[in-house]
Amino acid sequence: MRQGKARTHTNIALIKYWGKADQELIIPMNSSLSLTLDAFYSETQVTFSKEFTADSFYLNGAVQSAAENKKIIQFLNRARKLGKTTDFAKVESQNFVPTAAGLASSASGLAALAGACNEALDLQMTPTELSRFARKGSGSACRSIFGGFAEWQKGDSDETSFAVPLEAAGWEKELAMIFILINDQQKDVSSRDGMQRTVETSVFYDGWLKAVNEDIETAKKAIAQKDFKLLGETTEANGLKMHATTLGAQPPFTYWSPNSLVAMNRVRELRATGFDCYFTMDAGPNVKILTKKNQVPALIEELKQTFSPEQIISAAAGPGLEIL
Ligand code: FM0
Numbered sequence: 337m338r339q340g341k342a343r344t345h346t347n348i349a350l351i352k353y354w355g356k357a358d359q360e361l362i363i364p365m366n367s368s369l370s371l372t373l374d375a376f377y378s379e380t381q382v383t384f385s386k387e388f389t390a391d392s393f394y395l396n397g398a399v400q401s402a403a404e405n406k407k408i409i410q411f412l413n414r415a416r417k418l419g420k421t422t423d424f425a426k427v428e429s430q431n432f433v434p435t436a437a438g439l440a441s442s443a444s445g446l447a448a449l450a451g452a453c454n455e456a457l458d459l460q461m462t463p464t465e466l467s468r469f470a471r472k473g474s475g476s477a478c479r480s481i482f483g484g485f486a487e488w489q490k491g492d493s494d495e496t497s498f499a500v501p502l503e504a505a506g507w508e509k510e511l512a513m514i515f516i517l518i519n520d521q522q523k524d525v526s527s528r529d530g531m532q533r534t535v536e537t538s539v540f541y542d543g544w545l546k547a548v549n550e551d552i553e554t555a556k557k558a559i560a561q562k563d564f565k566l567l568g569e570t571t572e573a574n575g576l577k578m579h580a581t582t583l584g585a586q587p588p589f590t591y592w593s594p595n596s597l598v599a600m601n602r603v604r605e606l607r608a609t610g611f612d613c614y615f616t617m618d619a620g621p622n623v624k625i626l627t628k629k630n631q632v633p634a635l636i637e638e639l640k641q642t643f644s645p646e647q648i649i650s651a652a653a654g655p656g657l658e659i660l
Pocket residue numbers: 348349351352353354362368442443473474475476477527528617618619620
């Protein structure tokens with residue numbers, strides 16, 4: 337029996353990954369840039385044993401269905417190949433999310449599984465190799481190997497597509513992200529399906545590709561210069577461009593719900609009154625607000641006029657992969 341356990345934190349993209357050039361290896365169409373957070377994380381233990389007769393996957397103690405197992409089993413197959421074993425595995429994962437709010441993340445889950453497999457099978461991967469490995473489980477997972485800011489450099493092959501940490505001289509510690517949880521719409525198009533549909537059918541996808549490289553460069557410049565306004569404006573605009581592509585897909589779709597728009601408008605209003613705050617959204621209705629840590633208490637007070645306290649969660653920059 338061989339066992340490994342790891343913890344990784346969720347990351348939120350400021351410049352989004354949206355579209356795959358290679359479905360099997362998860363090579364993206366564009367580079368992306370994220371901030372790893374401290375508030376949400378996964379702890380995953382994997383056990384490989386000759387005694388098991390099948391792979392199994394438990395999330396927060398509950399056995400998962402075949403559909404949820406698919407991603408995990410495909411990933412375990414890659415791990416077995418690298419570790420030259422045919423043993424089945426038991427994966428036990430805990431998601432630490434402040435509320436049951438649909439923030440369970442494949443990014444932190446698959447990154448933790450990559451770290452756990454590395455330990456269990458003694459694969460001795462470097463952080464770069466772990467990022468490549470995690471990428472093949474879920475694209476955004478490759479960025480959660482690192483703390484703080486990370487850039488997933490798209491590359492054009494398995495070898496060249498991985499995340500790198502972005503040095504910010506500690507600036508990330510001054511930043512925060514406030515989550516506004518919007519629960520009024522079921523997530524009915526997964527990020528995986530949504531991005532594929534967009535790449536294949538959206539008449540706006542070319543516009544996305546045209547814009548995103550420049551957004552990455554601008555965001556990196558903003559980080560290097562500790563220019564919050566530039567980083568915020570670039571983040572907000574990039575997220576809106578990603579979401580615009582979904583409206584041009586066939587069939588069209590959107591991740592926005594009425595209350596997402598309420599939250600976005602609130603952020604614009606608060607900005608007009610002097611707060612440093614910008615929003616972004618992923619493949620669901622929640623709105624995430626990039627701000628400065630020292631403005632979080634006052635911002636939360638303001639947000640409570642529109643949203644209930646349970647809908648508001650704040651996070652600061654978090655660490656990279658930890659072996660447990
Ligand atoms: O995180 O098909 O990693 O850059 O969150 O598993 O590779 O779940 F909503 C946009 C994340 C997509 C942007 O997609 O997809 C981002 C998104 P997979 P993911």
